[in-house]
Amino acid sequence: VAGMQAMLAAIYGGRTIALMRQFDAKEWFETAQREKVSRAMLVPTMLKRIVDEPDFSKYDLSSLRVITYGAAACPFEVLKKTLELFPGRAFINAFGTTETASTITALSPEDYVFTGKETAQEREKKLRRLSSSIGKPLEDVEVQVRDEEGRVLPRGEAGEIVVRGPRIMKGYWRDEEKTAKAFTKDGWYRTGDAGYVDEEGYIYLTGRADDLIKRGGELISP
Structure with a gap:
């Protein structure tokens, strides 16, 4: 693309x-x-x-x-x-x-x-x-990092990167089930990537969200 x-x-x-x-x-x-x-x-x-x-x-x-x-x-x-x-x-x-x-x-x-x-x-x-x-x-894109319950995480904590904006697809062609899994309930696209945002707003990838390990209430990237 x-x-x-x-x-x-x-x-x-x-x-x-x-x-x-x-x-x-x-x-x-x-x-x-x-x-x-x-x-x-x-x-x-x-x-x-x-x-x-x-x-x-x-x-x-x-x-x-x-x-x-x-x-x-x-x-x-x-x-x-x-x-x-x-x-x-x-x-x-x-x-x-x-x-x-x-x-x-x-x-x-x-x-x-x-x-x-x-x-x-x-x-x-x-x-x-x-x-x-x-x-x-980018200016027309919003990015959040969320935990597996969908809660927005503070800067510095790793979770799944979700995005929203006019660039994002509406869904997969004729696949409602896959589309539903790709978006949060409030309409943010789930990239499937794990990462975090630093104090200056720079984003870092740490792996795939499926690889995150939950320990002591926190998501840890292996």
Whole structure:
């Protein structure tokens, strides 16, 4: 869905789309250089293969302005190296599901800005967040974390992530039973993902809601 959404946006804007049948780092470099690609859409495993490419410096990637990635958390060392090798680019980490018409939370380009005045400890803390968080809800999306009884949990406590907003599907085609299970009684879509929200509003995934263990009245992610 995310890929199709990106393609439709590009077509609507009259842009050229450079497609690869199967990802290969060298082919990606050659395509990006030849087509003067300005935006790239990747997953973390692709990013790793790109930044680990021995011939990285041989290619002209000056046209590349925006790098969007998602589908999985980006390992700390991979993200750190990526930011070092692609200075001045805008980065976006997007998260969503098919049922939410793709993106519902994101780390925006502003989240990746470093002033240069941060201490080493502050820089590492920020990098840790960027490599583990799925960002904050988009403006038209509401997110809550609930326990198995449907109660809204305070920040810092793990539970199931539920969302609400105009991006969310109305239901599964001709499957009322599945639709009923996918929504709470008050109309929030159950993502099935377990996670929590920190004090600054950033969301973190910890696993699947079905994997949570109840102990002492609290839900614990194994």
